[in-house]
Amino acid sequence: MRLPLIAPADLTPEQSILYQDMRKGIAGNFNTFKVEREDGALMGPWNPWLHEPAIGKAIWDLTLAMTANASLPDNVRQIAILVVGARYDAAYEIYAHIAVAEHEGMSEQRLATLVADLKPADLTTQESLAYDLSYALSRGGVLPEPLYRLAVSTFGQHGTNELIYLVGLYAMVSTTLNGFNVPVPERE
Template sequence: MRLPLIAPDALTEAQKPLYADMKAGISEQFDAFKTVDRNGALLGPWNPWLHEPKIGGAVWELTKAMSLHSVLPDNIRQIAILVVGVDFDAAYEIYAHVAIAESDGLGQARIQALLAGEKPDDLTPDEETAHDVTFALLGGGSLPDDLHEASIKAFGAKGTYELITLVGLYCLVSVTLNGFDVPVPDEED
């Protein structure tokens, strides 16, 4: 890990409100995996965001908006997030979202296929659309018209906007995790 964890008693005045907001949001939204160490330091992408509160706070606001105002079903979100995490080989993202996908009932066979970089063969049409849109966006270039139209049909304009933005957000999360070499937490942490 390239940035030290920041214990609550070492927070600067600029970091304290962001820490409090992230810790509260994390406890409401992300309880299927380890997000805080035994000293109260935030793990995952939240630690790097905390190091630079102006930038990290902006990313956190986007993360909250994407989580609290989602129109996409959880299975669609988790498929997209796992496709991104696997593409970037972002260890903490994969760790966290496998846990969420398991708690959401995505199924081990589907999760294992996604982790292998494959499209599960039992996806619903909407899940397949989410997978294909995500995969296409990760490949670069403009999203093909047929996939955009399929997404509009499956999720509506707002859901399509959310899916595209979700892919972008988790690309940012993955790059943050990889750039700062954020590990999966040890069991005893």
């Protein structure tokens, strides 16, 4: 870990405001995996965001907007997030979203295949499309036109936009985690 965790007592006033907002959002949306140390210091991507609160707040606001305005089924969202985490080999991202996917009933076989950066054979049509779109965007370059058109016909324009933004958000989260070498906490 390249940035030390910040205990709540050591936060600056600007960090403290962001910390309180993050704690509130985490409690409602990111509570299936370990996100804080015993003293309340935030782990995962939240710690680097606290180190740069002006930037961290903007990323946190985007994260909240993506969560609050989610229209895609959660299984589709989790497939996309796990594809991105696996493509970036972002350990904390994989850890966190395995916990979310397990909580929602995703099978061990499917999870193992996804985090091996492979496409599971048992995906629904929507999940398969989310996998393909996320995988293609994570490789870099322009999303192929047939894949884009299929996404629009399957998810609608709004759902396709959401999926593209979701891939971008989790690419940024994964880059943050990898750049700061954020470790995975012990699983309980």
